[in-house]
Amino acid sequence: xxxxxxxxxxxxxxxxxxxxxxxxxxxxxxxxxxxxxxxxxxxxxxxxxxxxxxxxxxxxxxxxxxxxxxxxxxxxxxxxxxxxxxxxxxxxxxxxxxxxxxxxxxxxxx
Amino acid sequence: xxxxxxxxxxxxxxxxxxxxxxxxxxxxxxxxxxxxxxxxxxxxxxxxxxxxxxxxxxxxxxxxxxxxxxxxxxxxxxxxxxxxxxxxxxxxxxxxxxxxxxxxxxxxxxxxxxxxxxxxxxxxxxxxxxxxxxxxxxxxxxxxxxxxxxxx
Numbered sequence: 001x002x003x004x005x006x007x008x009x010x011x012x013x014x015x016x017x018x019x020x021x022x023x024x025x026x027x028x029x030x031x032x033x034x035x036x037x038x039x040x041x042x043x044x045x046x047x048x049x050x051x052x053x054x055x056x057x058x059x060x061x062x063x064x065x066x067x068x069x070x071x072x073x074x075x076x077x078x079x080x081x082x083x084x085x086x087x088x089x090x091x092x093x094x095x096x097x098x099x100x101x102x103x104x105x106x107x108x109x110x
Numbered sequence: 111x112x113x114x115x116x117x118x119x120x121x122x123x124x125x126x127x128x129x130x131x132x133x134x135x136x137x138x139x140x141x142x143x144x145x146x147x148x149x150x151x152x153x154x155x156x157x158x159x160x161x162x163x164x165x166x167x168x169x170x171x172x173x174x175x176x177x178x179x180x181x182x183x184x185x186x187x188x189x190x191x192x193x194x195x196x197x198x199x200x201x202x203x204x205x206x207x208x209x210x211x212x213x214x215x216x217x218x219x220x221x222x223x224x225x226x227x228x229x230x231x232x233x234x235x236x237x238x239x240x241x242x243x244x245x246x247x248x249x250x251x252x253x254x255x256x257x258x259x260x261x262x
Contacts (some may be wrong), residue, residue, distance in 0.1 A: 014141070032155065033170075085222070095226070
């Protein structure tokens with residue numbers, strides 16, 4: 001086996017093993033993921049946050065799309081279309097807006 | 111002269127293998143220590159605030175992007191190495207591969223993610239200062255029966 005092949009396998013195994021360990025620890029609760037999709041109101045009540053759910057979906061979709069583009073043509077980093085950035089930025093704005101509303105909503109309503 | 115060249119090539123290969131083995135040992139050590147809990151990742155996604163810690167969406171997002179970009183970078187570098195090796199001629203140093211350029215879009219994506227994290231923290235901090243959300247109480251250890259603010 002050539003050195004370059006060895007490096008490639010080494011890096012690939014390390015990355016996937018690290019990814020696998022992190023995923024397993026998230027699933028088993030060893031990495032604390034409690035409250036990932038929950039928001040908090042000013043009085044401390046927790047609720048399922050739509051802003052967080054849509055951000056999670058946008059993140060996963062963006063990541064999968066990007067990886068599939070790289071695997072399709074692994075000669076260079078693929079450009080990210082402006083639409084993606086707008087979509088992703090919009091998703092972040094919705095998330096931040098919902099968080100802002102949850103924390104300050106009571107003041108502005110009264 | 112040719113014996114010297116062969117000797118150097120042999121030495122280069124040997125050094126390459128040795129470095130690979132050393133790096134692999136370090137990688138194994140890191141993985142093993144994460145696996146057995148010596149390297150504690152419990153709060154990898156959490157933000158400790160007061161006595162509680164809750165998972166942060168921004169940290170989770172950044173973790174995913176880091177894995178994606180790292181894997182992409184590795185795939186691209188390795189693909190370029192293979193391509194250039196195929197085209198290489200002996201003594202032609204132009205065939206040595208360089209690192210790939212990271213386009214502005216990728217930096218923009220990471221920038222949006224990071225600035226969203228910062229804005230989120232600012233909102234949370236502001237809520238704590240204005241007395242909204244119980245944030246100030248939580249940051250000073252939490253009022254009895256009170257709840258700390260959300261993690262991101």
